[in-house]
Amino acid sequence: MNKIQVVVWGENVHERRSEAIRKVYPEGIHQCIASTLSADESFEVTTATLQDPEHGLQDTRLSNTDVLIWWGHIAHAEVADEIVDRVQKRVLEGMGLLVLHSGHYSKVFKRLMGTTCSLIWREAGEKERLWVCNPGHPIAQGIKTYFEIPHEEMYGEPFGVPAPEETVFISWFEGGEVFRSGCCWRRGNGKIFYFRPGHESFPTYRQPEVQTVLRNAVRWAAPEGSPWIDAIPNVKLSPEGIRQE
Amino acid sequence: MNKIQVVVWGENVHERRSEAIRKVYPEGIHQCIASTLSADESFEVTTATLQDPEHGLQDTRLSNTDVLIWWGHIAHAEVADEIVDRVQKRVLEGMGLLVLHSGHYSKVFKRLMGTTCSLIWREAGEKERLWVCNPGHPIAQGIKTYFEIPHEEMYGEPFGVPAPEETVFISWFEGGEVFRSGCCWRRGNGKIFYFRPGHESFPTYRQPEVQTVLRNAVRWAAPEGSPWIDAIPNVKLSPEGIRQE
């Protein structure tokens, strides 16, 4: 069986600018996530960053990517629109996409959702408890009734997204808020999973339950069918079925 | 403009058996809700209970009901299947249905959802905070970012229902749980709203925000189109369109 080709994309700005963040993720957030996933032998994992040529997302590389993981925060605006077009096209064609934490405001996510993707937040390092809403869901396997992250940034409702097709996790925050923290959508032929945790100042991606969810989500988001993007190319394949002018 | 015909159905068992509950709702839960709604001149509100002949839900009465509100708890099993059939048929035809609190386990709700409708709970009289997930939704009008109920029974995820078409409220509980407390579905031609609050031992239905939500939900659930139940009767109306054997 072929390995699932995973690219972990990291903005890689906080880690370079701030010593405090570098202490939490000296290898970079993207490398931390990549290492975690590499432990699974069914994945082939590489990384890409904002600073790479074409942000590391060349056409041929994306064509061979099964699942793209996206972490960005303060440099969303620096992502080139041409690359956003390319990622959107690949998702519609069938590539899975995991959007993490502050990636809710990435150009890529907003493009695919069509909405503001806004939310409320508070950086107080408070306790987050993520409840499983859907215990049989493939993304929740290995997670009990709930799991906790001792210190995280709070994200709260209202979350400005289209109604999720599946809500896998809802978070409870110590300070009194709630948030739909694990949401699934399909767009075109691709699966999209938004997963809330992962502020740069906390070692959230080193927590085993978070790693379990990421691994599950990669498997869930991997393409199941053949690539497909648009009705029009089919014209050449099956002219008798379409009979255009 | 015609008034919206509302029937508030109450199981009416706790109030008769328990003095403690009678102190909270001496008039009965159904009467409390009905009085609240009657203040709105665009509604015509009556009540029905389990103890009435046919549980007060005669065929002709249901035919003239625009929105049915359902509160039940310990006597779900005593509701006759024939009446459940009748309510289901009227919802599919277009009647709105508001299911309150412990009504999640009513035969009527389980019939329309097709699932267990299970959840977790704890009776500790703790604080519940209901967040608005969808501030522009008609059911949330007049509610700010959130509202609180000082003492309520806790209901927690996982909630065993089909993915809601719209999630209007999510609750945060003092004890650490979350719950999708305001959920919308359409079944056939009818709209269904599940609203979590309303344990019999707390004066929840006397709280202005809860009353606002109920009024909004009645307006939202009222039929918008013509009654419709089944493809088959249309045969007689439009034979040319169906051309059955």
Added chain:
Amino acid sequence: MNKIQVVVWGENVHERRSEAIRKVYPEGIHQCIASTLSADESFEVTTATLQDPEHGLQDTRLSNTDVLIWWGHIAHAEVADEIVDRVQKRVLEGMGLLVLHSGHYSKVFKRLMGTTCSLIWREAGEKERLWVCNPGHPIAQGIKTYFEIPHEEMYGEPFGVPAPEETVFISWFEGGEVFRSGCCWRRGNGKIFYFRPGHESFPTYRQPEVQTVLRNAVRWAAPEGSPWIDAIPNVKLSPEGIRQE
């Protein structure tokens, strides 16, 4: 009761360039639709075109628009991105949007859907029969089991959109295709209805059933709640609820 403020936006290119099209719609497609809707006293209808300053969609005008109707075809690329941003923002805030026929490829629709919005087509002037999938739906009121358009352009599946929340019409074409011709979505606080018929070379918008659907759809898409666009502005309204840094 206030009238529903409707703006009919027309690309207005075919009608000016082609004598054949001008014969079908001498007043312009947008004017034909506007006249039709104006017959309903509960609507206040105006028009706007691509050629107007800011395409006729000034900020203050959009702010006062309840429902925007969009017809475009060969000049999608000429619509300024700034205006697309503005329309998207107003839809998310609560303005209803009806997208007609070739508007499936408009920047506005693609922005809100996040997908290709592609489909197959054939211009043969063949018979289209639109079946009602949801006879109780407000948009289908006054339409029998189905209605026919004697000569129309064919649009066929696959239709590259997110799964519709409601499918009101599916078309059968004489030449052998099918298409989801009446689809509903909600994005942010706004309702979106895509309605397939309306090729520029056929007098489709003069047909009573098509006009009935447009009128119904305007009423359905009109805002039900208060305007709302983003979690962030609420901070000022209810600081105690959000307690951001």
Added chain:
Amino acid sequence: MNKIQVVVWGENVHERRSEAIRKVYPEGIHQCIASTLSADESFEVTTATLQDPEHGLQDTRLSNTDVLIWWGHIAHAEVADEIVDRVQKRVLEGMGLLVLHSGHYSKVFKRLMGTTCSLIWREAGEKERLWVCNPGHPIAQGIKTYFEIPHEEMYGEPFGVPAPEETVFISWFEGGEVFRSGCCWRRGNGKIFYFRPGHESFPTYRQPEVQTVLRNAVRWAAPEGSPWIDAIPNVKLSPEGIRQE
């Protein structure tokens, strides 16, 4: 890897009563489908019929079934409610369910949908063309733009079901109707696929494209996660998380 355990349930009445039907399916419809699927080495396929004790759906057998396929028509009423309860419970727990053709009116399907499941029909042996709405969907793999069945019973809209989460096929009928012929829903932890074709008087299940769809659908419907039915049993597993009274 473990084989997917498939049970093909057949009503098995037409085949025994009518010589005409017996000529089409001398082995029984269920046996025809089972033989087809058995060619796939990743499936372990058995059959069950209405006439078997407990209709062949004993508790222990269902517990070991990954995907149940249901074909019934004139004897829906003879299916014991107790067995319907059992099948529903297993679907909610995670078993996949494929409902075929006239199974739309089975107790099992109506129970899980909560609606009438009604439709219009005509038995004229006309041509059906099934269009793929979602070419990348796992159930559509191996199917081109569309496929045709030369002679089938017509089923037409409106189809009285909750809005499908995915619409994989829509049928075009020679006589002028359309139908959502391949629809997906999730209920509890189980996946449900309704597939329209398969009238008893036509050799539909001997057609390669139909067999391809059935094989794809079995793979799609097979459980992905762990079995799960209800919030309540979890109490024992994670008492600290639930803390019920």
